[in-house]
Amino acid sequence: MAKPIEITSVEQFNEFLKSSRIVVADFYATWCGPCKQIAPFYEQLSNSLSRPKVATFVKVNTEAEGAKAVAAEYRVTHLPTFIVFRDGSVVERVKGANPKELQTIVETLSHNIEHATQGEGSGSGGSGGIAWRGADLPRGYIDISDTIDVRGLELLNADESHFSVRTLFNKSKPSALSKDKAESSEKDWVESDTDEQLLLYTPFNSAIKLHTIQITSLPPTDDEDDDDVPMRPRTLKLFTNRPHNLGFDEADDIDPTQTIEIGENDWNSNGTASLGLRFVRFQNITSLVIFVVDGDGDGEKVRIDRIRFIGESGEKREMGKLEKIGDQQGE
Structure with a gap:
């Protein structure tokens, strides 16, 4: 359990995608009012759900040197945007400061954290978790x-x-x-x-x-x-x-x-x-x-x-x- 990690480079971000089963990324800017409004809620999620090498919560400042390249790679055009990754692939994307929608995503995330902690593979199915896919997703989709x-x-x-x-x-x-x-x-x-x-x-x-x-x-x-x-x-x-x-x-x-x-x-x-x-x-x-x-x-x-x-x-x-x-x- 920890606070969200501030991303400073593409390399750092890619390393989290490799080392953590689930990564939740908050794309924000310091001038963005809605970003500030939802920030405490996001930090609360990170404190309650983060697990080493299982679930990692990060923040990506879209105007910071080094981090803005990450936003460009995932075609972030609205702030805030929250992107959920599993095994390096995008599985969910929430645009705007929408706590209710983010809460729904997190409930599914919690289910998957439980399974990941128990060592289940990413191919596990079931209606409550991330869908099985037979191939990787194209980056950004x-x-x-x-x-x-x-x-x-x-x-x-x-x-x-x-x-x-x-x-x-x-x-x-x-x-x-x-x-x-x-x-x-x-x-x-x-x-x-x-x-x-x-x-x-x-x-x-x-x-x-x-x-x-x-x-x-x-x-x-x-x-x-x-x-x-x-x-x-x-x-x-x-x-x-x-x-x-x-x-x-x-x-x-x-x-x-x-x-x-x-x-x-x-x-x-x-x-x-x-x-x-x-x-x-x-x-x-x-x-x-x-x-x-x-x-x-x-x-x-x-x-x-x-x-x-x-x-x-x-x-x-x-x-x-x-x-x-x-x-x-x-x-």
Whole structure:
């Protein structure tokens, strides 16, 4: 338990990201009124939750020499901004002096501190903690899968015996990667039905900026008839801001926002491919249709275990800005 640590260099900050499982960073400026208002609350959190090599609370003065490079690296444009890192990756970002929102993040953080203290790995899932991801996040972006309006999800051509569209966004580690996978009776993945094509309609609760899609696919490797073994997806077509799902004929005829070809080398050891998007085309997204056109192989079905959306969530009301405006200049 300790007070927040003042960051003086990029090297110091990066060292904390390497040595501490969880890092909470307060980006502030001395002239910023809202920063001063929330500072005691942040210090109280640090005093109660910090743990050596488990949870570290730091402060980053965006105008101090050495520290402002950290703010630039993580594209901090509003003050205050609080960024939560786990295992070196951004998992949460709070803009503005919003104690209620920060308190919610900290409650989740407390849960993860307990697990980290008990030595559990970063891949542990569960609805109460940080979501499992099969690949690192692009620097400066966060997992925004929680912005999905799950009530509006729709998946066409899914095998009913492997069907629950919400499974694709489950926060837990896929059972196929678990040591006890043989003991799991629940099928936590999705397969296509009559052929290898799938159509997934995903609405969002607010407009988002989408940077990367991470898809995890873990087909079995047992020696079975090739026609019975599902494939990983190969060709994807993405359609943005549609009011509803497309039909397969319609998806074939309409020009997509982007087409992605997934190569064999794109899949990592967790069976996850990180698919970078043409960011300028995905700036104000309210819904996304993912059309799996075909699979990588000669099989008849495609399998998907998890999907993660990486980018920036919709803007919230800001209580402080980086620019020196109004009565903040005199504070």
